[in-house]
Each structure stands twice: as C-alpha cells, then as structure tokens.
Amino acid sequence: MNYLKKFLMRHKGKTALAVLLLLGQVIGTLFIPALVADIVDHGILQGDMNAVLRIGGWMLAVTILSTGVAAWGSWAASDLASLFGFEMRSMLLQKSQDISLQQFDSVGISSMITRTTSDIITLQRTMGMVLQMVVPAPILVVASIVMTAMVSPVMAVIQLVFMVVLLVLTAIILRKSNALSRSIQTRLDRINQVVREAVTGVRVIRAFGNERYEEERSGAAYEDYAGNMIRLNRLFAVITPVVWLLMGALMAVILGVGGALSLNGGMAVGQITAVAEYSTLTMAYLIMAASVFTALPKARACLGRLRELLNTVPAISDADHYSMTVLPAASDTVEFDHVTFAYEGAEEPVIRELCFTLRPGQTTAVIGSTGSGKSTLADLLLRLHDIQSGRILLGGIDLRCLSQRELRDRIACVPQKAFLFGGTIAENLRMGRKDATDGELWEALRIAQAEDFVKKLPLGLESPVAQGGTNFSGGQRQRLAIARALIKRAEVFIFDDSFSALDVRTDAALRDALLRSVTEPAKLIIAQRVSTILDADQILVLDQGRLTGRGTHQELLENCPAYREIVESQMQKKEA
Numbered sequence: 232m233n234y235l236k237k238f239l240m241r242h243k244g245k246t247a248l249a250v251l252l253l254l255g256q257v258i259g260t261l262f263i264p265a266l267v268a269d270i271v272d273h274g275i276l277q278g279d280m281n282a283v284l285r286i287g288g289w290m291l292a293v294t295i296l297s298t299g300v301a302a303w304g305s306w307a308a309s310d311l312a313s314l315f316g317f318e319m320r321s322m323l324l325q326k327s328q329d330i331s332l333q334q335f336d337s338v339g340i341s342s343m344i345t346r347t348t349s350d351i352i353t354l355q356r357t358m359g360m361v362l363q364m365v366v367p368a369p370i371l372v373v374a375s376i377v378m379t380a381m382v383s384p385v386m387a388v389i390q391l392v393f394m395v396v397l398l399v400l401t402a403i404i405l406r407k408s409n410a411l412s413r414s415i416q417t418r419l420d421r422i423n424q425v426v427r428e429a430v431t432g433v434r435v436i437r438a439f440g441n442e443r444y445e446e447e448r449s450g451a452a453y454e455d456y457a458g459n460m461i462r463l464n465r466l467f468a469v470i471t472p473v474v475w476l477l478m479g480a481l482m483a484v485i486l487g488v489g490g491a492l493s494l495n496g497g498m499a500v501g502q503i504t505a506v507a508e509y510s511t512l513t514m515a516y517l518i519m520a521a522s523v524f525t526a527l528p529k530a531r532a533c534l535g536r537l538r539e540l541l542n543t544v545p546a547i548s549d550a551d552h553y554s555m556t557v558l559p560a561a562s563d564t565v566e567f568d569h570v571t572f573a574y575e576g577a578e579e580p581v582i583r584e585l586c587f588t589l590r591p592g593q594t595t596a597v598i599g600s601t602g603s604g605k606s607t608l609a610d611l612l613l614r615l616h617d618i619q620s621g622r623i624l625l626g627g628i629d630l631r632c633l634s635q636r637e638l639r640d641r642i643a644c645v646p647q648k649a650f651l652f653g654g655t656i657a658e659n660l661r662m663g664r665k666d667a668t669d670g671e672l673w674e675a676l677r678i679a680q681a682e683d684f685v686k687k688l689p690l691g692l693e694s695p696v697a698q699g700g701t702n703f704s705g706g707q708r709q710r711l712a713i714a715r716a717l718i719k720r721a722e723v724f725i726f727d728d729s730f731s732a733l734d735v736r737t738d739a740a741l742r743d744a745l746l747r748s749v750t751e752p753a754k755l756i757i758a759q760r761v762s763t764i765l766d767a768d769q770i771l772v773l774d775q776g777r778l779t780g781r782g783t784h785q786e787l788l789e790n791c792p793a794y795r796e797i798v799e800s801q802m803q804k805k806e807a
Contacts (some may be wrong), residue, residue, distance in 0.1 A: 234322075234538065235358075245311050249362055252304030254604045257367045257374070259297025260512060283665060288558070302466045308362035313672045316355040322541055323347050331546040332615050332717060341424035345477070346540060349419055350533035357523070357530035364519040370518050374508040383498055384504045386485060390513060393481045397474065397514070404470055405528060406579055411463045412528035416536060417458040469775050470521060478514045487508055520658035524696050526531075547617055549634045565589035565612065565723055565753060570621035572611060583776045587769075589723065589753040594746075598797060599773035605757045606647055609727045614638055625723075643721035645729035649712035651700030656685060657692040659700075663718030675717040678744040680737050681710035705732035713741070717749065724749065726756045730763050738763055761798050770794070 239246045323346060327335060335343075372394065382389035389617050418543050429436065429445050435443050443723065489503035496504075566588045573580040581604045589595050610616050611623060614630050623630045630638055643663065651659050660672050667675075672692060676682040684707060688694040700708045709732045729740050738760075745754070746766065765784050772780035772787060772794045780791030787794040 233316075234319070234541065235534070238318060242311065242314065245307065245314070249304060249307035249311055249714075250366060251362065251778075252300055252307055253367045254370060256297055256304055257371045258299040259293055259300060260371065275750075290680075305363055308359050312355045312359035312360065312781065315358055316351045319351050319354065319537060320347055323351075323537065326541055329545045330543055332610075334546055335545060339420070339424070340774055341427055342420040342536075344427075345416065345420045345423050346533075346536055350416065350536055353526075353530055353533045357526050360523045360526065364516070364523050366515040368520040372513050374515045379506050379509050382502045382506055383489075385488060386510075387491070389481070389484055389488065390510055391478055393506055394513065394517060397517055397521065399479055400470065400473060401524055401607055405524055408466050408528045410420065411466070412532045412548040415456065415459050415463065415529065415534055416475060418452070418459060422449075422452045423457055424448045426558065474514075478511070478518070481510055481514060482507060494650075509550055545612060547635065550632055564591065564624075564626060566622075566624040567608075567756075567768050568624060570611065570618050570623060572607065572616060572618045574616075579776075580612070581776050582618075584621070585776070587771055587778065588780065589755055591753050592751055593723070593768040594754040594756060594766070596758060596767035596770045597773060598758055598761070598764060598794070600797075602775075603773040604776040605773055606727055609610050609644060609646075609725045609755070609757060612723070612725060613642060613644060628669055641722045642725065643710075643716040643719040643723070644725040645712050645716045645727060646731070647727045649700070649705070649708040649729065649732075651696050651703070651708055651711060653698040655690075655693050656688075656696060656711065658716050660692075660715050663715045664720065667718050671718060675714040676710075677711045678717055678741075678748050679714035680733075680741045680744065681707065681714055688704055706734070706737070709733060710737075710741075722752055724752050724754045726754070726758075728759060730756075731759060734764060741771075742766065763802050772797075 245647050247365055323343075327343060347642075357464055376387050376390055379390055391524050425448060431450060436442060486503070486506050489498055489506060492498040493503060565654045569656040570582055571580050585608075587595070597608060599605055607616075611618060612630075614623075614635060617631070625633065625638065625641065652662070657669070657672060660675065663675075664671075669692060673682060676685055685691060685694070696702065700711070703711065713726070713729060730741065733741065739762075741765065755762055756767065764770055768783070769781060770784060771778060772791055774793050779793050780787050782790065788798065
C-alpha cells in the first residue's frame with residue numbers, strides 16, 4: 232500500500248477535492264430524510280399546502296445541488312484513479328528498463344503484459360469505487376445513527392444490530408475469497424502466454440498441423456481460469472440476496488417498532504418516515520461498500536504483484552560515483568582482462584579467463600561452436616550482465632565505473648535477432664540518432680546494402696514498418712538494423728551474428744562497405760560463417776568459453792585445430 236499512500240500524498244489537492252465533494256454529497260443526502268419528516272408532519276398531516284410547497288422546494292433544491300456535487304465528485308474520483316493508473320504504468324515501464332535481462336525473463340513477457348493491463352485496470356476501477364462508495368459510507372453511517380438516536384434510541388440500536396450482521400457476513404466472504412483472487416491473476420498470466428504463443432507461432436503451428444493440440448492447450452488454460460472465476464462468483468453471489476433480505480427485514484422491524492411507538496405517542500409519523508429513510512440510505516451505502524469490498528481481494532492481489540515487480544532491485548546498477556566526462560577519442564580501446572562470467576544458477580561459467588583487446592580502426596571477429604559464449608561477449612560489453620571476476624575496460628576505465636547511459640551511448644550494437652519497431656523506416660533509423668538528416672540516413676542505408684530496396688518502395692524513407700518489421704524479409708530487417716546502428720556515432724560497433732540472413736554476395740559487399748566507410752571505430756563481429764570474418768584484423772576462436780585461438784585467418788588455419796575444423800566443416804557443406 233506504500234505506493235498508493237505516496238500517490239495520494241503527491242496529489243493531496245486532487246485527493247482533498249474528491250473527498251470534499253463526496254462529503255458534500257453525503258451532507259446533501261442526509262438533509263432529504265429530515266425534509267421528508269417535515270413535509271409529512273407539518274404539511275401533509277396538517278393539510279398545509281404552503282408548507283408542502285415550501286419544504287418541497289427545499290427538497291428539490293437540495294436534490295439538484297446534491298446531484299451536481301455527486302457528479303463533480305465522481306469526475307474527480309475517476310480523474311484521480313486514471314492518474315494513478317498512468318503513474319503506475321510509467322513506473323512499470325521504467326522498472327522494466329532498469330532490471331537485468333535475467334530478472335525480466337524471470338517475470339515473463341506474458342506476466343508483464345497482464346500487470347500493465349489487467350492488474351492496473353483492476354486497481355483503477357477499485358480505487359474509483361472506493362473513493363465514491365467506501366469513503367462516504369462511514370460518515371453517512373455515523374451521522375445516520377446519531378440523527379436516528381436523536382429521534383429514537385431504540386431505532387438506533389436496531390440499525391446497529393443489522394449493520395453488524397451485514398459487516399460480519401462481508402468479512403467472512405472476503406476472507407474466503409482472498410486465495411481465489413490471488414490465483415485468478417496467475418491463471419490470467421497463463422492465458423496471455425498461451426494466446427501470445429498461438430499468435431506469434433501461427434506459422435509453426437500450421438506447418439506442423441498442431442492446431443488441435445493448441446486448441447486443447449488453450450482450452451485447458453481457459454477452463455482453469457473459468458473454474459476459479461466461477462467459484463469466486465458463486466461466493467460473491469451469496470451476498471446479494473442475503474443483503475436484500477437484511478434490508479427487507481430491517482424495514483419490517485423499523486415499521487413494526489415505529490408503528491408501536493407511534494400508537495403510544497412515542498414517535499410521530501414523519502419521524503418513522505425519516506428513520507426508515509436513514510436506514511435505507513445507511514444500508515444502501517453499506518451494500519455499495521460491501522460490493523466494493525468484494526473487489527478488494529483481487530485488487531490487493533494485483534497491487535501485490537505490481538509491488539513485487541516495483542520493489543525488485545536491479546541486478547545491474549550504476550556506481551555511486553562514476554565519470555560523466557567525455558573521454559578523448561584516442562581512448563576508445565576495449566580490453567577484456569581475465570574476464571569470467573556465469574549465468575545465475577549455472578553450474579559452470581560460460582566465459583573463462585578471457586583476455587583480448589579491441590583497438591580503434593580494427594576489426595575483431597569471434598567464432599566458435601554453438602554455446603561457446605560468443606553472444607555473451609556482446610552482452611558483457613553492453614553491461615547487460617555483470618562479470619564475476621576480471622575487468623572490462625573502455626578507454627582504461629572499468630565499465631562498472633561508467634554510468635550505463637554513458638557506456639551505451641558510446642557503443643552501437645546490431646543484435647542477433649533484428650527487431651524493427653512499428654512506424655516508418657526513417658523513425659527506426661533515427662533511433663540511432665534523433666537529429667540525423669535524410670542524407671545521413673541514405674548514407675547508412677548505402678553502407679548496409681539497403682539503399683536499393685528502400686528506394687524501390689513508394690514512400691522511400693517514410694515507408695511503413697509493421698510491428699517487428701514483419702512486412703520485410705529477414706535479410707531486409709537485418710540490413711535496416713545495421714543501418715540503424717551506423718547512424719549512431721559510436722566508438723565501438725558490435726555485430727552479433729547480424730549477417731546470417733544475408734546471401735554471400737550481399738555479405739561481401741556489406742563487409743567491403745564497412746571496411747571503406749567505418750574506419751575509426753573498433754568493430755566486433757560475432758559470426759557463424761567463416762566467409763564473414765576472412766578479412767578481420769584478428770579472429771578469436773572460442774571453445775566452451777575459453778579462448779583457444781587468436782590471429783588472422785591464415786595464422787589460425789596453420790596453428791588452431793578448432794578453427795581449421797570449423798573451416799573444413801563449412802567447406803564440406805558448400806561442396807555438398
């Protein structure tokens with residue numbers, strides 16, 4: 232609840248306005264029964280039409296004013312709830328960018344979607360209902376009992392007894408619904424996961440003819456969720472008829488006791504009417520509050536899930552004191568100094584005692600078998616993970632002494648999986664540098680061998696890009712991702728197996744363009760194909776996280792059996 236308290240404290244003005252308006256609504260509502268008693272006792276029973284008209288006018292004015300205040304109060308409460316949802320989504324988005332990749336994966340994409348949509352929507356709705364229905368209820372109940380006690384203490388006792396019965400019933404139902412509410416959101420995560428996999432993997436499902444299996448899998452997730460919802464709704468369904476039974480019984484008791492008191496001269500008819508009105512209002516507000524309380528277990532579970540994520544301490548964090556100075560261009564050298572790294576929970580390190588240097592203007596290539604730790608090098612250089620021992624130096628400064636923003640501003644990376652965002656080609660390219668001119672965009676496209684196919688598009692740079700770039704082929708997506716990285720004026724370029732979808736001819740042309748046009752930065756190329764790295768200044772051969780060879784292509788052919796085996800394997804494939 233700390234996040235909710237902090238939010239309300241930050242927006243004290245809006246919170247106070249909403250509460251005052253809702254209290255004004257309560258005050259207006261409490262005036263009505265008193266006016267009803269007056270119009271009965273002093274107007275209708277005495278046959279005084281002037282009193283009826285005068286008091287009726289007051290009743291109309293109070294009703295109109297109360298309705299206006301209630302509408303304004305509802306708007307203020309809804310505005311406050313929407314603002315809370317906006318801030319929570321902003322905090323979740325920021326947290327998703329702060330936590331490490333391993334922490335993000337432990338939450339899961341499906342659960343992240345559920346938390347930012349369903350969980351926050353539930354909290355918004357519940358917060359609005361609490362402000363409108365629960366906050367006024369205690370004040371109205373206390374005022375109603377006091378005003379009833381002023382008319383007849385016996386009637387006040389009757390009201391209290393029925394209220395206690397209603398509150399006890401509500402508490403029992405809430406206690407039983409807590410566990411079910413927590414499990415429902417977890418099952419909703421599962422539904423999101425199944426649906427997301429079915430949509431994104433539709434081609435694989437159809438290719439393998441797995442439609443029936445997917446229907447059964449999704450059906451099981453739906454049935455599991457539906458079963459819990461049905462049990463929860465059955466529990467809440469009990470409260471509605473019981474509450475109406477209590478209200479009917481309360482009215483019967485009030486009219487019976489009030490009639491007896493009226494016959495003995497203890498109460499006037501108008502007073503009985505007023506007490507009945509007070510009792511109806513009190514029970515109505517309690518019923519509304521009880522209906523909100525039924526939503527509280529689910530809201531509490533949602534808030535707990537959000538708090539769990541927001542309280543996650545990022546595994547990668549900036550040092551308390553780090554350099555924000557721009558280092559000179561001559562200090563762009565990257566050095567891996569006896570680096571060892573293991574993923575959390577892994578039995579063995581994926582990188583062991585690794586030592587090498589990336590120098591400005593040089594191309595360093597990394598090759599090795601699957602699982603040898605090639606892509607992990609890119610993640611470590613970007614500081615997406617923290618190493619267990621050793622140092623990674625950029626310009627002689629340990630990466631952990633630089634802020635993450637400063638570090639990543641100096642590195643451009645083309646990831647293994649080329650991902651494009653929805654928008655236009657120009658918008659995607661300018662993610663590398665927002666102020667890049669159209670001329671610079673075309674130059675980057677020329678180097679990335681993407682100029683020709685972009686020019687053939689009707690809108691050129693303004694051509695639309697579907698989510699994930701699905702309206703382009705794999706090779707086109709890779710070339711656009713490379714162009715996006717080239718737009719960035721970085722000191723170090725990382726190409727993480729980013730030529731794999733290119734044909735050999737395009738691959739060669741792209742490498743030649745990089746060699747001629749990108750001369751100053753240090754380049755790290757992670758590749759599977761030997762043909763991609765033939766011209767590298769140095770080639771690193773990794774085997775189970777260890778550096779087993781270093782040198783040029785010719786040197787490694789002569790001195791490194793592991794590299795020679797990779798080359799011969801690929802040559803055999805070409806011959807076949």
